[in-house]
Amino acid sequence: MSGHHITKSELQLLxxxxxxxxxxxxxxxxxxxxxxxxxYTTVQTMIYRLEQKGAVRRVKRIGNANIFEAVLxxxxxxxxxxxxLLDLFGGSAAPVMSHLIETGKLTLEDIRALEKQVASxxxxx
Numbered sequence: 001m002s003g004h005h006i007t008k009s010e011l012q013l014l015x016x017x018x019x020x021x022x023x024x025x026x027x028x029x030x031x032x033x034x035x036x037x038x039x040y041t042t043v044q045t046m047i048y049r050l051e052q053k054g055a056v057r058r059v060k061r062i063g064n065a066n067i068f069e070a071v072l073x074x075x076x077x078x079x080x081x082x083x084x085l086l087d088l089f090g091g092s093a094a095p096v097m098s099h100l101i102e103t104g105k106l107t108l109e110d111i112r113a114l115e116k117q118v119a120s121x122x123x124x125x
Contacts, residue, residue, distance in 0.1 A: 004053035005084070006077060009038075013046055014055060014070055014077060022059050022069040 006014070016028050029043040038046075047068055050056040055077075058066045089095045100106035 004055070006050075006053070006055065006081065010046055010050055010055070011077065011081075013043065013050065014072070015074075017056060017068065017070040018074050022067050024062070024065040024067055026065065028068075 012032070013028055016031050017023065020027065020031060025044045025047050026040065028047065029037065029040050032038070032043075047056060051058065051068070055070065055072050056068045057071050059069050060067045085096065086093060097106065
């Protein structure tokens with residue numbers, strides 16, 4: 001999937017595939033919240049785009065419906081998106097961390113958990 005950006009809408013569909021497992025475009029579309037549910041053809045187009053990007057694949061066909069599954073893992077996609085975000089800040093996490101602290105999205109408990117994770121990683125090396 002190198003070089004192919006995953007959009008916010010595509011990520012929403014990937015989240016559904018991770019949650020539901022292999023399923024059809026119709027099942028994905030119907031699992032989306034009704035108040036912001038895109039048309040079937042919109043979801044179909046986005047799934048085909050994800051297939052072209054190598055993010056999903058067709059695993060079988062049942063009647064007229066193709067069954068798709070995610071190729072990429074949630075963790076892999078999140079790592080890539082975070083990497084892209086950090087690239088916007090010259091690779092530095094400091095501005096992002098500052099923003100998360102200022103907005104209350106990074107709590108003291110989060111920081112303590114991260115400190116434990118770093119300490120654990122150091123022991124492992």
